[in-house]
Amino acid sequence: MALLLNFFFGKPDDWKQWFAAEMPELDVRFWPEVGNRAEIDVIACGSLPAGEFKTFPNLKLIISLLAGPDLLLQDPAVPKDVPIVRAGDPNGDTMMNEVTLLHVLRHHRHMPAYAAAQQRAEWINLPRLPARDRKVGVMGLGVIGLAAANTLKSIGFQVAGWVRTARKIDGIDVFVGHDQFDAFLRRSEILVNLLPLTRETENVLNAAAFAQLPEGAAVINLGRGGHIVDADLIAALDSGHLAAATLDVFRVEPLPKDDPFWKHPKITVMPHASRRIEAKPMVPRIADAIRRLHGARPLENIVDRARGY
Numbered sequence: 001m002a003l004l005l006n007f008f009f010g011k012p013d014d015w016k017q018w019f020a021a022e023m024p025e026l027d028v029r030f031w032p033e034v035g036n037r038a039e040i041d042v043i044a045c046g047s048l049p050a051g052e053f054k055t056f057p058n059l060k061l062i063i064s065l066l067a068g069p070d071l072l073l074q075d076p077a078v079p080k081d082v083p084i085v086r087a088g089d090p091n092g093d094t095m096m097n098e099v100t101l102l103h104v105l106r107h108h109r110h111m112p113a114y115a116a117a118q119q120r121a122e123w124i125n126l127p128r129l130p131a132r133d134r135k136v137g138v139m140g141l142g143v144i145g146l147a148a149a150n151t152l153k154s155i156g157f158q159v160a161g162w163v164r165t166a167r168k169i170d171g172i173d174v175f176v177g178h179d180q181f182d183a184f185l186r187r188s189e190i191l192v193n194l195l196p197l198t199r200e201t202e203n204v205l206n207a208a209a210f211a212q213l214p215e216g217a218a219v220i221n222l223g224r225g226g227h228i229v230d231a232d233l234i235a236a237l238d239s240g241h242l243a244a245a246t247l248d249v250f251r252v253e254p255l256p257k258d259d260p261f262w263k264h265p266k267i268t269v270m271p272h273a274s275r276r277i278e279a280k281p282m283v284p285r286i287a288d289a290i291r292r293l294h295g296a297r298p299l300e301n302i303v304d305r306a307r308g309y
């Protein structure tokens with residue numbers, strides 16, 4: 001029995017020390033020093049290089065260190081019968097709350113337009129609205145989306161969310177499924193995408209969706225690059241229908257030097273820099289998942305392969 005950890009955040013010595021304190025009996029190995037592959041029964045990672053998942057004959061559990069399990073689900077080497085659980089904080093991510101608030105406030109207060117006006121030495125006057133008069137729409141009210149939406153609500157924004165399954169949330173208007181998508185878009189002056197990338201959500205931000213947004217709306221993509229049809233976004237900005245966009249995620253990362261997003265005057269490019277994943281708090285959650293795997297308690301935070309998240 002051994003855990004293979006393929007991390008891209010935190011230092012190896014820190015991880016070792018935290019696991020030694022949390023679960024001293026656990027044999028923890030660090031990619032790529034795998035040792036005997038037959039001894040590995042749990043892998044915690046964001047992904048592994050192509051084909052690697054097939055080389056662990058006794059794999060029983062995969063722990064996703066990323067909020068979005070899309071890379072794992074797209075990997076044909078990931079065995080279909082091995083459960084995948086998520087190791088993120090079930091209460092959301094404070095840095096994702098910060099970055100959502102940052103970009104929403106930036107568009108709410110027209111900062112991109114003021115920055116452009118400054119380049120022209122032009123003293124402009126744009127509408128100033130209090131947050132209570134601004135309608136923000138959050139696509140996805142999951143672990144991260146709900147905490148971010150609640151942060152926006154606490155500032156006073158009129159917040160709505162779009163989800164798959166109906167529920168009531170105090171102070172947030174919930175729109176459900178395809179039938180209510182257009183109504184959700186029509187009221188969203190600032191749109192924040194925090195969906196997982198699935199078969200259903202791929203290309204969800206396309207020309208038809210942008211056309212439903214109010215004139216002058218702003219789009220903030222914090223989900224995945226595959227959610228946006230790039231050419232449709234540029235067309236909606238160039239036509240003047242959308243005022244601005246902030247993109248943190250892209251179909252190809254790092255964004256290629258010749259991508260038109262870099263130089264577009266209405267687009268802010270962020271290099272997938274929304275948060276730093278906290279390694280230490282993940283250790284007890286990884287340990288708990290391993291105890292559940294070997295004990296009587298059922299696994300928690302399981303990724304539903306059929307839904308894709």
Ligand code: NDP
Binds near residue numbers: 069177224272275309
């Ligand atoms: P969750 O899996 O906890 O929640 C997903 C949410 O999306 C749920 O509310 C779900 O609805 C909704 N949803 C899924 N499919 C659909 C659909 N077809 N139509 C409408 N709603 C849908 O995810 P998290 O909140 O933890 O994370 C969301 C995503 O944010 C991640 O998958 C990742 O892509 C992105 N992310 C980006 C980061 C960055 O650095 N930019 C960092 C972290 C995450 P329901 O509640 O009804 O199931």
